[in-house]
Structures are given as structure tokens and as C-alpha cells.
Amino acid sequence: MKRIIDWMMxxxxxxxxxEIDSITYFIFAVSLVFFLxxxxxxxxxxxxxxxxxxxxKTSGVDQNHVLEFVWTAIPTVLLVMMFVWxxxxxxxxxxxxxxxxxxxxxxxxxxxxxxxxxxxVSPGELVVPLxxxxxxxxxxxxxxxxxxxxxxxxxxxxxxxxxxxxxxxATKPGTYPLFCTEYCGTSHSKMLATVKVLPxxxxxxxxxDMANMATGGDPVELGKKIxxxxxxxxxxxxxxxxxxxxxxxxIWNASHxxxxxxxxKVDENYIRESILNPQAKIRAGxxxxxPSYQGLLKEQEIEGVIAYIKSLxxx
Amino acid sequence: MSSTNHxxxxxxxxxxxxxxxxxxxxxxxxxxxxxxxxxxxFLVGGILAMLVRMELISPGEDFYSAxxxxxxxxxxxxxxxxxxxxxxxxxxxxxxxxxxxxxxxxVAFPRLNLASWYIYVVGLLLAFWALLYGGVDTGWxxxxxxxxxxxxxxAMIGLAVFILGFSSILxxxxxxxxxxxLRLPGITWFNMPLFLWGMYATAIIxxxxxxxxxxxxxxxxxxxxxxxxxxxxxxxxxxxLFQHFFWFYSHPAVYIMILxxxxxxxxxxxxxxxxxxxxxxxxxxxxxxxALISFLVWGHHMFTSxxxxxxxxxxxxxxxxxxxxSAIKVFNWLATLYKGSISLETPMLYALSFLFLFTIGGLxxxxxxxxxxxxxxxxxxxVVAHFHYVMxxxxxxxxxxxxxxxxxxxxxxMFNETWGKIGAVLVFLGFNFTFMPQFLAGFRGMPRxxxxxxxxxxxxxVLSSLGAFFLGIxxxxxxxxxxxxxxxxxxxxxxxxxxxxxxxxxxxPPITENFAQDPVITHGPxxxxxxxxxH
Numbered sequence: 001m002k003r004i005i006d007w008m009m010x011x012x013x014x015x016x017x018x019e020i021d022s023i024t025y026f027i028f029a030v031s032l033v034f035f036l037x038x039x040x041x042x043x044x045x046x047x048x049x050x051x052x053x054x055x056x057k058t059s060g061v062d063q064n065h066v067l068e069f070v071w072t073a074i075p076t077v078l079l080v081m082m083f084v085w086x087x088x089x090x091x092x093x094x095x096x097x098x099x100x101x102x103x104x105x106x107x108x109x110x111x112x113x114x115x116x117x118x119x120x121v122s123p124g125e126l127v128v129p130l131x132x133x134x135x136x137x138x139x140x141x142x143x144x145x146x147x148x149x150x151x152x153x154x155x156x157x158x159x160x161x162x163x164x165x166x167x168x169x170a171t172k173p174g175t176y177p178l179f180c181t182e183y184c185g186t187s188h189s190k191m192l193a194t195v196k197v198l199p200x201x202x203x204x205x206x207x208x209d210m211a212n213m214a215t216g217g218d219p220v221e222l223g224k225k226i227x228x229x230x231x232x233x234x235x236x237x238x239x240x241x242x243x244x245x246x247x248x249x250x251i252w253n254a255s256h257x258x259x260x261x262x263x264x265k266v267d268e269n270y271i272r273e274s275i276l277n278p279q280a281k282i283r284a285g286x287x288x289x290x291p292s293y294q295g296l297l298k299e300q301e302i303e304g305v306i307a308y309i310k311s312l313x314x315x
Numbered sequence: 316m317s318s319t320n321h322x323x324x325x326x327x328x329x330x331x332x333x334x335x336x337x338x339x340x341x342x343x344x345x346x347x348x349x350x351x352x353x354x355x356x357f358l359v360g361g362i363l364a365m366l367v368r369m370e371l372i373s374p375g376e377d378f379y380s381a382x383x384x385x386x387x388x389x390x391x392x393x394x395x396x397x398x399x400x401x402x403x404x405x406x407x408x409x410x411x412x413x414x415x416x417x418x419x420x421x422v423a424f425p426r427l428n429l430a431s432w433y434i435y436v437v438g439l440l441l442a443f444w445a446l447l448y449g450g451v452d453t454g455w456x457x458x459x460x461x462x463x464x465x466x467x468x469x470a471m472i473g474l475a476v477f478i479l480g481f482s483s484i485l486x487x488x489x490x491x492x493x494x495x496x497l498r499l500p501g502i503t504w505f506n507m508p509l510f511l512w513g514m515y516a517t518a519i520i521x522x523x524x525x526x527x528x529x530x531x532x533x534x535x536x537x538x539x540x541x542x543x544x545x546x547x548x549x550x551x552x553x554x555x556l557f558q559h560f561f562w563f564y565s566h567p568a569v570y571i572m573i574l575x576x577x578x579x580x581x582x583x584x585x586x587x588x589x590x591x592x593x594x595x596x597x598x599x600x601x602x603x604x605x606a607l608i609s610f611l612v613w614g615h616h617m618f619t620s621x622x623x624x625x626x627x628x629x630x631x632x633x634x635x636x637x638x639x640x641s642a643i644k645v646f647n648w649l650a651t652l653y654k655g656s657i658s659l660e661t662p663m664l665y666a667l668s669f670l671f672l673f674t675i676g677g678l679x680x681x682x683x684x685x686x687x688x689x690x691x692x693x694x695x696x697x698v699v700a701h702f703h704y705v706m707x708x709x710x711x712x713x714x715x716x717x718x719x720x721x722x723x724x725x726x727x728x729m730f731n732e733t734w735g736k737i738g739a740v741l742v743f744l745g746f747n748f749t750f751m752p753q754f755l756a757g758f759r760g761m762p763r764x765x766x767x768x769x770x771x772x773x774x775x776x777v778l779s780s781l782g783a784f785f786l787g788i789x790x791x792x793x794x795x796x797x798x799x800x801x802x803x804x805x806x807x808x809x810x811x812x813x814x815x816x817x818x819x820x821x822x823x824p825p826i827t828e829n830f831a832q833d834p835v836i837t838h839g840p841x842x843x844x845x846x847x848x849x850h
Contacts, residue, residue: 008758020687027685031678038645038674042667045652046659055589055813059654060844062591071646072639079635079681086685087628093687094624143461144554146619146694150760153691155619159555160460161548164621177769181694181762183454184461186381189765287466 004028013172013197014152019089021153026085030078093154096167100135103128107138107145107158107180108291110187111231120211121296123230126178127196128170129203135167141291146182149195157182170197186244186289190234219300223308226301235290238312245290246283252310257284271306323831325727325824340425341827345432346411347725350718352439353407356398359443361787363391368749368783371776374767381766385452388764392455393472394446397479398439400706401568403714404575405521406435406486409514411725413490415818416508418499418836420828423492431485438479445471454764456565459546459557463538470539473532480525483571487521490514501836505599508816508840509592512599513578516606520567520574524610528564531557555620562613570609572706574602576713577644580669583716584648585841586814587663588655589848592841594647601640608637618689627686634684641677645670660812661735665716668743672708676701679754696775697757700750708746715742715793722797723807727824730800738796741789748782813848816840 012018103126104115114122128134138147140158147166148155156166180191198206227233235244246256255265259282264270273280275297278290297305326343336344366387370378414422422428445451445468453462453469462469494515498507534545535557544550546557577598585592592598614622614630648670657663679701683689692698716739723729756775761768768776810819815838821830838846 008755010760016687020691023685023688024682024691027681027688031681034642035674035678038649039671041649042652042670045649045655046657046667049588049652049655049657051589051656051658055656055848057845057847058588058590058656058843060591061654062593062595062841064650067650068594068597068643068646072643075642076639079638082681082685083632083635086687086689087631088687090627090631090686090690091624093690143464144458148694148760148762150691153687155690155693157620159548159621162621177760179760179762183385183458183764185452185465186385188385189381189762189767 010150011172011174011176012151012153013170013174013176014154015169015171016089016093017151017153017171019092023082023085023089027082030082034075093167094165096135096165097133100133100167101129102135102137105136105138105147105158106141107147107184107191108141109143109184109289110180110191110234112147112178112180112191112193113296114193116207116210118207118211120207122210123226123296124193125196125229126193127198127203127206129200130170130173130197132200133167133169135165138164138166143184144182145180145184145191148179148181149176150179151176151195155181170195173197173199187234191231219304219307220311222301222304223306223311226297226305227308230293230297232305245286248309248312250312252312258282259284259286259288266309268306271309272302275302275305323822324826325822326827327727327824329827338429340421340429342410342414342421342425342428343725343825343827343829345428346407346409348432349402349410349435350407350725352436353399353403356394356439357403359446360391360394360399361790363387363394365783365787367391368780370766371768372780373777374770374773376767382452384766385764386450389452389454390446390450393442393451393476395706396455396568396572397476398442400572400710401479401483402435402486404579404710404717405490405514405517405571406431406482408579408714408717408721409490409575410486412721412818413493413511413514414497415724415821415825415829416511416816416840417494417497417502418817418830418834419493419497420830422489423496424489427485428489431482431489434478434485435482438475438482441471441475441478445475456561457535457557458561459535459538459552459554460548462535463547463552470536473536477529477532480529483521484525487518487525490518491522499833499836502817505596506836506839509581509595509598509602510578512602513574513581516602517571517574517578519603519606520571520609524564524567524571527560528568531560531564534560555617555622558617558620559613562616563610566613566616567606567609569702569705570605572710574605576669576673576710577602579713579717579720580648580666582814582816583662583666583713583720584651585843586720586812586816587660587666588652588657589813589843590651590653590655590841591844592647593650593653594643595841597643598647601643604640605637608633608640612637615684615689618686619693631684631686631689635681638677638681638684645674645677659736661730661732661739662716662720662812664736664739664743665712665719668739668746669709669712669716671743672704672712672746676704676709679704691760692757694763695757696753696761696763699763700753700757703750703753708750712742712746715739718797720812721818722800723811724818724823724825726801726804727807728800728804729807729811730796730804734792734796734799738789738793741792742786745782745786745789749779749786750782752776752778752782810848814840815842815846815848 106113114126138156138158140160145158152168154166154168156164176195178193178195237243237247240247240249251266255263276294282288370384448468451467451469451472537543538545544552546552546554612634615634752775756772761772807823809823
């Protein structure tokens with residue numbers, strides 16, 4: 001049966017996962033036993049006491065104190081065990097060790113950003129070290145979201161104007177999905193991120209590289225990366241199809257009608273404004289639900305996005 | 316029980332015409348009027364469910380957009396919960412049989428009963444209007460600040476929920492007074508059908524909890540319309556406060572839905588086993604215990620909301636407290652089968668289905684009540700499967716079972732027994748086919764309310780969608796069978812299931828006054844050990 005549980009649950013990759021899987025195993029076993037007792041006795045009685053022939057008076061047995069005590073006491077004891085075990089592991093899960101690495105997690109429609117102690121903001125990818133406790137300080141910029149990493153068996157809501165805490169210690173290198181589990185509107189099901197577990201040395205190296213991201217390089221390539229990593233692709237297509245926001249295909253230099261009736265030409269300043277203050281000019285036919293990227297993108301990255309949009313026009 | 320000074324014209328034949336129905340104070344006609352609208356709501360909610368499962372048959376966009384999907388699953392929840400399940404058993408079946416069971420001519424306040432129906436109609440029209448107006452996409456839980464900000468007729472739905480609440484409160488009030496005041500001499504608290512204990516416990520929750528959802532919806536309306544910050548943090552409100560208010564009603568509401576189902580099951584198991592119910596007092600008291608504890612467990616919906624560890628511990632502990640009386644009921648029903656004379660007619664098949672499905676629903680609740688495990692399973696498909704096993708496998712199956720059981724008394728017609736059985740078996744199979752795979756998807760971490768999903772979840776979704784279509788067809792068969800019985804069903808006798816309960820001791824269908832003369836109570840509703848049943 002251990003096999004069944006292992007197959008049922010996602011890969012276990014944190015210190016608490018195996019403990020949680022053990023409780024799950026215990027409850028599953030207890031449930032299965034009770035389920036079988038109930039269903040088998042039901043079927044047995046139905047067959048054995050099936051009405052045959054004439055309707056006659058039946059036994060008046062309607063109580064049995066010993067039996068009633070047993071079927072109250074045994075479940076009660078088992079339920080208390082589940083409660084105590086579940087609560088103890090919950091305490092372990094919710095109190096972060098003092099030496100944890102602290103990462104700020106911010107949810108907003110419809111992407112995640114992760115802010116590291118050195119100030120680096122990683123969009124869409126949570127990179128964490130192996131075998132080190134990580135404490136996430138979670139909040140939201142708009143509605144309620146919830147950070148869920150099945151492989152770590154943790155979940156915590158992201159609330160606006162408030163911090164919540166979850167912590168974990170990864171035990172297996174690899175990449176794991178992170179989901180939003182509190183319904184947050186149109187692209188709720190696309191509000192995903194990746195969790196990447198690296199050995200401590202590689203983690204430090206990665207953090208260093210990111211903080212000093214090479215200033216040279218092709219701005220178009222940078223813009224392309226930003227498009228995918230910062231979840232621009234959740235709402236803006238590249239093939240001309242309309243999603244939550246306008247497609248980027250052929251948008252450069254085009255003149256578009258805005259919701260207020262004015263016409264705007266898509267140039268560097270318009271794109272910049274639309275990234276930092278998206279509500280300023282909303283294209284006709286769209287809802288204007290884009291969040292501001294103020295403080296999330298560096299100057300150079302904004303330029304990268306502009307360069308990328310320009311490049312789309314050429315092709 | 317024939318009479319000399321009353322005519323034997325049934326309530327259906329007595330005073331016909333639309334105007335008569337719309338102004339009737341006869342609890343039986345009002346029950347049927349509820350039944351019609353409740354079944355219509357079930358149809359609408361069911362079609363929405365089919366549309367949801369259709370889109371989920373593969374990842375990505377198949378038939379319509381994410382915004383449409385979000386509206387469909389929200390309206391599915393709103394229609395099923397507020398228009399169908401909550402009123403289903405009490406307002407439709409309860410209205411019909413409760414006064415008959417206590418031997419009364421009507422409920423205590425017949426005009427208030429009609430008023431409840433009209434209030435329900437207003438709420439229903441508002442909700443359907445909002446649905447036609449485009450519906451809302453907040454989820455049936457209306458979590459703030461999403462619902463404070465989002466466009467769409469949220470206010471209209473909120474108002475509908477507010478109004479429907481009054482209907483529920485007034486029905487509960489009517490039932491409590493009827494059970495207290497209109498019982499015939501000889502029908503004591505511990506000598507009345509357990510259905511009445513279930514209705515009584517339900518009514519307590521309806522009266523005490525429903526006002527809270529009303530107030531919450533009014534606060535949400537204020538916030539949306541006047542910008543007073545109550546729940547929206549951008550205006551100084553607290554979004555988690557909304558969750559507390561919402562679940563303070565909506566958790567007890569789960570018991571408004573399941574207690575009446577348990578009440579029906581006690582009747583069905585005893586009647587079709589032709590056996591004295593085992594543990595009468597245990598079943599009766601456990602209904603009341605469930606009703607009372609249900610007020611103190613709302614926080615188990617919020618284990619991941621950042622509530623304090625202490626609160627989480629208390630709510631988890633109390634949640635296990637509900638499991639004990641629920642288990643006791645199941646064991647008592649099982650023991651009732653022992654040494655019975657069991658007849659597997661259609662209503663009994665639904666009752667046995669209930670035992671099977673409700674047991675799974677209850678046991679899977681243990682995973683969710685356990686704190687550490689809930690953190691993993693919260694807001695995944697495991698929760699979706701769990702509450703469908705309780706609400707659908709439990710309440711809806713019991714409702715359909717009860718509908719078949721009292722159908723002859725209500726309509727005077729017998730349905731086709733063979734097709735009835737086929738329908739019951741298909742509903743049972745289709746249900747498991749639909750919701751069993753969702754447990755697996757949930758264990759593996761698929762979040763709920765997802766328009767699209769990772770490839771690893773495809774197999775579970777395909778199975779679930781196919782199951783849903785199967786289940787839809789099963790319900791069409793059930794529906795056709797019931798409708799056909801009205802057209803060419805055999806005439807029903809006074810007591811086709813050989814029950815000792817009072818509603819079967821009057822003619823079928825009953826006369827408007829229910830009983831030609833007050834019946835003399837000489838035995839209890841479950842005394843199958845001492846009484847011969849005349850039929």
C-alpha cells in the first residue's frame with residue numbers, strides 16, 4: 001500500500017514531505033479498513049436478509065450498548081491520533097528555523113516574483129539551495145493568491161497588505177512546478193512558476209550572476225527572455241491572436257485607437273509608459289487589467305522589451 | 316381511515332387552476348411548486364457542469380475562453396448550492412411530508428410558507444437574470460478583494476443570495492414551530508420519524524446561520540456600490556474578515572444540505588429493511604450534535620489563510636468532533652439492516668448508494684481535517700471530489716431516493732420500477748466514474764478552478780469528463796422515467812412500500828386536509844417488530 005501512496009502523491013522533495021506522506025498513508029489505511037467493513041457488511045446484510053416471500057414481522061433489536069460503545073470509542077481514538085499527528089507536523093511546517101534564507105514572494109495578476117536578500121528580483125523562477133531552510137515571506141499586490149509547491153507539500157495564501165510565512169528545506173535537486181491555488185481571475189490557471197533546487201555552491205553562483213547580469217549582450221535577446229520570464233506571454237501573444245492584452249505582432253509603429261477615443265502611435269515612449277503605468281492609455285476593446293512593472297524591471301530590461309517588440313515588427 | 320363526512324377528493328383534484336396554485340396555502344401544493352423550480356435549477360446547474368467538464372476534457376482552450384469558463388464554474392456553484400441543494404430536501408420534500416408525519420393539516424404558518432416560496436422565486440429570478448446578464452466569475456465563494464473589484468453583476472447575485480436566505484430562514488422557522496406545536500397526541504419527541512429530527516436540526520442552522528450570509532452580502536454590496544472599505548484592503552478593509560463571515564454561514568450550510576439527506580436515509584433504510592431503526596436516540600442526538608458543532612468549525616476552510624496556529628489547532632480538533640456523530644449514524648443504519656427483511660426497490664438502491672458514497676465523502680474529510688495533510692490538499696481537486704461525494708453522493712442521491720420514495724404519495728402514480736432501478740445503478744456508476752479520478756488529480760496537486768492544466772493531469776480529467784457525460788445521461792433516464800409515470804404510470808396504492816410512518820396511513824394522494832379525521836396513534840413509525848402493515 002506504501003506503493004499506492006507513492007504513486008498517488010507527487011515527488012517528495014522537502015524535509016516535511018515524507019512526514020506528511022506518512023500521515024496520509026495512515027489515514028488512507030484507516031479509511032480503507034472502515035470503508036471495507038461498512039461496504040462488506042452492507043452487502044452481506046443485503047444478501048443474507050433479502051426479503052423472500054411474505055412480508056413478516058422482524059426482529060425488534062434496536063440497541064446494543066457494547067457494540068455502540070465500541071463503534072464510538074474506536075473511531076474517536078483513531079481520530080484523536082490523526083489530529084495530534086497532523087498538528088505536530090503542522091507546527092514543524094509553520095515555524096521556520098532561525099537560520100533560514102529569507103526570500104520575498106510577491107503574487108500579482110498573473111505572475112510571481114521572488115526577491116532575494118541581495119535585492120535581485122527573479123520573475124517566474126524560484127531558485128533555492130539544497131538542504132538549507134528557506135523562509136518565504138509572501139504577499140500580494142492585488143487580490144488574494146496562494147503559493148503552492150506540491151513537491152514540498154506547502155501552500156500559503158498571498159494577501160494584499162499583509163505578509164504570510166511558509167518555509168521549506170529542499171532535499172532533492174531538480175525543477176518543480178509552483179501553482180497559484182487561490183482563484184484570482186482570467187489567467188489563474190496560468191499563474192505558474194518554476195522552483196529550481198541547486199546545490200548550495202551553484203545557488204550562490206547563480207545569485208551572483210543574476211545580480212551582476214552582464215550589461216552587454218543583445219537587447220532583443222534580453223527582451224525575449226523578459227517576455228517569457230515576466231509572464232508577458234500570459235496576456236500578449238506573438239502570433240497576432242488576441243488574449244487578455246493586445247498581441248505584440250506588428251504592433252510597432254502602428255496607430256491604435258484607445259478606449260477614450262484618442263489615437264496613439266506605438267513608439268518607445270508609449271511602450272515604456274504601458275509597462276510602468278499600464279492604465280494611462282488603454283487600447284479600445286481591452287479591459288486594462290495589466291499590473292504595473294514599476295520597480296520590477298530595470299532600465300536596461302525595459303529597453304530590452306522595446307527592442308524585442310521592434311524586432312517582432314521586422315519579421 | 317376512511318371517513319364519512321369528508322369527500323375523498325385528492326389535493327390535486329381539489330380546486331384546480333393556475334390562480335388556485337399561485338394562492339394556495341396547502342403545504343403539499345407549495346412543496347410541489349418548490350419541487351418544480353428546484354428541479355429546473357438542478358437542470359440548469361447540471362448543464363453548466365457539463366459545459367465545465369466539456370472544456371476540461373483536454374488542457375488548453377477547446378471550446379470557449381478562460382473568462383467564460385470562470386463564469387460557468389461560478390454559476391454552476393451558485394445555482395447548485397443556493398437554488399438547488401439548500402432548498403431541495405427541506406422546501407420540496409420536507410414541505411410535503413413534514414405535516415403528514417406529525418398528523419397535522421398543514422404547517423404552523425401556511426401563509427408564511429407561501430411567502431417563503433415567493434421569496435424563493437424572487438431570488439431565483441434575480442439569480443437567473445444575472446446569469447443571462449453574463450454571470451459572475453468570482454467563484455461561488457465570492458472571495459474579496461477579487462469580488463469587490465471585478466466587473467459583472469456581483470451585486471445582483473449577492474442580492475439574490477440575500478433574498479434566498481429569507482426563504483430558508485422562514486421555512487426553518489415554520490418547521491420548528493410545526494414540530495413543537497402540531498404533533499398529534501401520541502407522537503412524542505422519541506416516537507416521531509427521524510426525518511423530523513433531521514428537519515429540526517436543519518431548521519436550527521437555517522435560522523441561526525443564514526442571517527450571517529445575508530449581512531455579509533449586504534456589506535459586500537455596500538463596498539461595491541459606495542466604496543466603503545470593509546473587505547478591500549485598498550480601501551482599508553480586511554479580505555480575510557470576509558472569509559470568516561462567509562464560512563461562518565457556509566460551513567453550517569453544508570449541514571443544512573447533509574442533515575436532511577441523513578433524515579431521508581433513516582426513513583428509507585428502516586422502511587425497506589422492514590426493520591425497527593437501530594439506535595433511534597443515537598441518530599436523533601447525533602443530528603443535533605452535528606448541527607451545534609457545525610457552528611464551530613468554519614476555520615478549517617482557512618488553514619492556509621495565515622490564521623494563527625492556535626486557531627488552526629482548535630478548528631482542526633473540532634472538525635474531528637463532527638466526524639464522530641457522522642460515523643455513529645452510518646453504523647446505526649448498517650445495524651438496522653441486520654435481521655431485516657430487505658427489499659431492493661428503487662428508493663432503497665439510492666439509500667445503499669448513499670451509504671457507499673457518503674462513507675467515502677466522510678472518510679476523505681479526515682485527510683482535510685488533519686492539519687499537515689490539508690496544507691497539501693487545500694484548494695486542489697481532492698477538495699472538489701470530497702465535497703461532491705458529500706453534497707452529490709450524499710445529499711443529491713438521498714434527495715432523488717426520497718423523491719422516488721414519496722413520488723407515489725405526491726403524484727398518485729407509480730414509476731416504472733425496472734427503469735427506476737436502472738437509473739439508480741447508472742447514477743451510482745456515473746458518479747464514481749466522474750469524481751473518483753478527481754481524488755487522484757488532487758493528491759498529485761492539481762489546483763481547482765483551473766481552466767487549463769499540466770499534461771500530467773490529462774488522464775484524470777478525461778476520465779472525469781467522460782464520467783460526467785455518463786452521469787448526465789443517467790439523470791436523463793431518471794427524469795424520463797418520472798415524467799412517464801405521470802403520463803402512463805400505474806395508480807399508486809395508499810402504502811406501496813409497506814411503511815408504518817403516518818404519511819402512508821392516509822389516502823394516495825392525500826386530501827387537502829391530509830387526514831379525513833385525526834388518526835389515533837397506537838404505535839411508533841418503526842415498530843416493524845410488533846405491527847402488521849396493512850396494504
